[in-house]
Amino acid sequence: MRDGKTPPSVTAISLTAALREALLLFCGQEGIKVCHNWLAQVLLYDPRLYPLLLQFDRDLADEVHAARCPRCGGRLDCADYPRKPRGGPKDLGEEYNERLSFCCALEGCRRRTTPESVRFLGRKVYLGAMVVLVSAMLQGPTPPRAAQLRELFGVSARTLVRWRAWWQTAFAESPFWKMARGRLRTPADVALLPLSLLEQFAPKEGHERLVLALRFLSPMTTASAPGGQAF
Ligand SMILES: [Zn+2]
Numbered sequence: 001m002r003d004g005k006t007p008p009s010v011t012a013i014s015l016t017a018a019l020r021e022a023l024l025l026f027c028g029q030e031g032i033k034v035c036h037n038w039l040a041q042v043l044l045y046d047p048r049l050y051p052l053l054l055q056f057d058r059d060l061a062d063e064v065h066a067a068r069c070p071r072c073g074g075r076l077d078c079a080d081y082p083r084k085p086r087g088g089p090k091d092l093g094e095e096y097n098e099r100l101s102f103c104c105a106l107e108g109c110r111r112r113t114t115p116e117s118v119r120f121l122g123r124k125v126y127l128g129a130m131v132v133l134v135s136a137m138l139q140g141p142t143p144p145r146a147a148q149l150r151e152l153f154g155v156s157a158r159t160l161v162r163w164r165a166w167w168q169t170a171f172a173e174s175p176f177w178k179m180a181r182g183r184l185r186t187p188a189d190v191a192l193l194p195l196s197l198l199e200q201f202a203p204k205e206g207h208e209r210l211v212l213a214l215r216f217l218s219p220m221t222t223a224s225a226p227g228g229q230a231f
Pocket of ligand 1: 069106
């Protein structure tokens with residue numbers, strides 16, 4: 001642990017009741033009248049979400065750091081990537097300008113190892129939470145129009161079309177998805193990705209959908225992970 005206190009298992013669980021409620025509504029299990037403006041504020045702009053995801057990324061990085069270099073067993077030094085993520089609250093904090101990564105300290109190896117991430121979806125400029133939730137909103141019980149999404153999240157209609165195509169093709173055909181979909185409880189409808197993925201994670205299990213979905217997706221955010229590939 002970098003801060004020496006929070007075990008990884010704790011970080012995934014503490015999303016708010018409001019967030020859980022929003023996800024239930026959004027997935028159509030308890031009524032379909034969703035005010036998307038309210039949803040946007042509660043869900044993507046909840047100030048508690050992003051520190052939580054950051055903590056999760058730090059825990060993932062700590063595990064990688066402790067395991068040392070996968071090639072030579074050497075010590076790993078910090079070699080974070082600069083990032084400029086879009087989406088989410090304005091004051092995300094400086095930590096969000098970096099994707100955590102390491103480089104082997106041993107001269108002659110220097111291999112880069114990048115931990116999985118629940119914050120960054122590969123090289124996409126928008127935060128992973130945005131790409132998952134905003135894409136899924138298009139498939140909800142009362143999908144907002146592209147113009148509304150643009151107003152709420154600043155995501156253009158063209159970007160939405162690109163994200164949609166990405167889920168249906170690049171993601172659906174990726175080695176990661178082909179390997180990982182077998183771990184889901186029920187087969188996920190590819191045509192309804194990523195909503196069909198979110199629906200796999202039931203809040204009743206004591207965890208929360210969005211964080212679990214991001215955790216599920218995290219191996220594909222780095223070429224360093226088994227089955228992973230940097231998008
Ligand atoms: Zn090494």
